[in-house]
Amino acid sequence: MSSDKPFYIRKLAILGLGLIGGSLAKALKAQHVVGEVVALGHREASLKRGVELGVIDSYSLDLAEVVKDADVVVVATPTMIAEQMLVDVLQLVSEKTIVTDVASVKGNLLRAVNNNFSVAPANLVLAHPIAGSEKSGVDAAKADLFVAHRVILTPVSSTSAQALTTIRQMWQLAGADVIDMPVDEHDRVLAATSHLPHLLAYALVDALAGLPEQQDIFRFAAGGFRDFTRIAASDPQMWHDIVLANREALLDRLDQVTDRIAALRSQIAAGDGESIKACFTRAKTARETFGTILAEQQADIQKASNNSSISRE
Amino acid sequence: MSSDKPFYIRKLAILGLGLIGGSLAKALKAQHVVGEVVALGHREASLKRGVELGVIDSYSLDLAEVVKDADVVVVATPTMIAEQMLVDVLQLVSEKTIVTDVASVKGNLLRAVNNNFSVAPANLVLAHPIAGSEKSGVDAAKADLFVAHRVILTPVSSTSAQALTTIRQMWQLAGADVIDMPVDEHDRVLAATSHLPHLLAYALVDALAGLPEQQDIFRFAAGGFRDFTRIAASDPQMWHDIVLANREALLDRLDQVTDRIAALRSQIAAGDGESIKACFTRAKTARETFGTILAEQQADIQKASNNSSISRE
Numbered sequence: 001m002s003s004d005k006p007f008y009i010r011k012l013a014i015l016g017l018g019l020i021g022g023s024l025a026k027a028l029k030a031q032h033v034v035g036e037v038v039a040l041g042h043r044e045a046s047l048k049r050g051v052e053l054g055v056i057d058s059y060s061l062d063l064a065e066v067v068k069d070a071d072v073v074v075v076a077t078p079t080m081i082a083e084q085m086l087v088d089v090l091q092l093v094s095e096k097t098i099v100t101d102v103a104s105v106k107g108n109l110l111r112a113v114n115n116n117f118s119v120a121p122a123n124l125v126l127a128h129p130i131a132g133s134e135k136s137g138v139d140a141a142k143a144d145l146f147v148a149h150r151v152i153l154t155p156v157s158s159t160s161a162q163a164l165t166t167i168r169q170m171w172q173l174a175g176a177d178v179i180d181m182p183v184d185e186h187d188r189v190l191a192a193t194s195h196l197p198h199l200l201a202y203a204l205v206d207a208l209a210g211l212p213e214q215q216d217i218f219r220f221a222a223g224g225f226r227d228f229t230r231i232a233a234s235d236p237q238m239w240h241d242i243v244l245a246n247r248e249a250l251l252d253r254l255d256q257v258t259d260r261i262a263a264l265r266s267q268i269a270a271g272d273g274e275s276i277k278a279c280f281t282r283a284k285t286a287r288e289t290f291g292t293i294l295a296e297q298q299a300d301i302q303k304a305s306n307n308s309s310i311s312r313e
Numbered sequence: 314m315s316s317d318k319p320f321y322i323r324k325l326a327i328l329g330l331g332l333i334g335g336s337l338a339k340a341l342k343a344q345h346v347v348g349e350v351v352a353l354g355h356r357e358a359s360l361k362r363g364v365e366l367g368v369i370d371s372y373s374l375d376l377a378e379v380v381k382d383a384d385v386v387v388v389a390t391p392t393m394i395a396e397q398m399l400v401d402v403l404q405l406v407s408e409k410t411i412v413t414d415v416a417s418v419k420g421n422l423l424r425a426v427n428n429n430f431s432v433a434p435a436n437l438v439l440a441h442p443i444a445g446s447e448k449s450g451v452d453a454a455k456a457d458l459f460v461a462h463r464v465i466l467t468p469v470s471s472t473s474a475q476a477l478t479t480i481r482q483m484w485q486l487a488g489a490d491v492i493d494m495p496v497d498e499h500d501r502v503l504a505a506t507s508h509l510p511h512l513l514a515y516a517l518v519d520a521l522a523g524l525p526e527q528q529d530i531f532r533f534a535a536g537g538f539r540d541f542t543r544i545a546a547s548d549p550q551m552w553h554d555i556v557l558a559n560r561e562a563l564l565d566r567l568d569q570v571t572d573r574i575a576a577l578r579s580q581i582a583a584g585d586g587e588s589i590k591a592c593f594t595r596a597k598t599a600r601e602t603f604g605t606i607l608a609e610q611q612a613d614i615q616k617a618s619n620n621s622s623i624s625r626e
Contacts, residue, residue, distance in 0.1 A: 130535055150533060185526065192521050193534035197541040199577060200513060202596040207573040208505050208566075209599035213498070218603040220463060221506035222443055224547075226607055227540040228510040232600040234537075236593035240586055247581050253521075254578060258571065260520040264512060265567060268560050273553055280549035283515040286522035287545040290531040294539055 007169050013070040014039040020102045021076030022055045022141025027174035030143040040066040050138045075101040079241035083112035090121050098163045100125045105245035106154045106183045122160035125167040128152045147175035148304035154183045191249040201232040320482050326383040327352040333415045334389030335368045335454025340487035343456040353379040363451045388414040392554035396425035403434050411476045413438045418558035419467045419496045435473035438480040441465045460488035461617035467496045504562040514545040
């Protein structure tokens, strides 16, 4: 692809056909900016279903065949598999094929690449679409999943400007709000806003579930508990992958929060009401600021969704 | 009141006229089971508003006058003030007046009473309606606030059966599902399901708000973070009161959760994926059980609300 022609992906390869990969394929098809979509997956039933639904055009269980001559390869497998898959793909394809991914952690992928190449290949653009659904699998794929959602790209110094532009345009055509961020910053921010809350929710619910009064606890819990623990129902395998992939940034953040919890513990034990109230007040102010930012984003999503040329399901 | 007559409260005194006290008065008026409702509060404007809205019939700033000859006195002040208020009321009224409350913690109230009386007065019934709203104040009061919500009564051995029956009937007439529980058990269960999640949410948001990437953190946070931190926007003064009032049970529970967090921390640092996945899986199973219980309760609330003789706002 050259930058003076209109955006077009002749062949798109999706490795791991689930909600994210499937939704991206649908979005690009809806925009008429993709020719052939070929997928690889470990469950042939999902791949067949993808063809039936028109999400992909064909599939194969042979990696070399799927990525051959592709303009863009999207690694959309679970986090732990993505490390090896990225390396395998980069070794198979020519520099004309742009390779990208959709995983929640970026540092582990960059390390895997750096361990296998003298310099990170110019045709690699790591990416993280911050979108999801309670549903999973190709049946849940929808063309407007990314509309007005953030996609973070984490280019490194060796990334080619053309590859970066292509992946940015691809996500913009899918309706996303695309920004760039260094790999380390991405992993620190996601550790704080996503990985750490999941860890705390899992720890709380697991600890309470082990108590003798477990039945009472769940019977008398109200709305606050419901909201606070909702994320503890997330997929254990996926979150196992994420916390291990991002362990360094996550443990840093965790230590900051456990320090704060330890301080509050001492203040409560000592009856230091002023310090407790000061902490709660700072948190309330910060949460209200976040609430305002979020409400603005929601309004943007609504507006973008109404104006989007991507057809809704 | 004697048990062979229909339920009727000739004079109801509400001490602290806000959402809870106001809603109880409205519910009982809607059921035509209350004569005169008199309130006391520290802000005369709220009391005047209560009269305007028809929630109460009159008010006074003089405690002795408000509780004089009342059948039932409801202490509906903030938690910390409730301790002294309960003692003052019990010293003013005769044993014919039943005294109750609506506070979120029960142990601190019982201790305050025990410090001032040789035995907990027979006419005292501690109670905790588990209901609330994002709004507060008498303007937000509504007759159906308690419909199908739980009210926990925590009688002690000296509590009179007649007083207990009256308070149970009062809440049932307001539409609530009333159950009894020992004081200690109440405080342990509420520490786990309500006080501890609030403490963790405040600690997390306060710790993140102090980081240099604060702006990014809030900008890239998604739905999970929103739900998890919603309770960190709760009233700092009210939660300051609650965590101090229930400090013993809360710190016990907190220590159990911080032990679990510390175990997870070691497992992540050691790359012990099996233990991490086992914890996440136990939590997911427990959270799904809770989700089922909660869905059943919501269905009950809907059904009870549809059948309720209490008029909706």
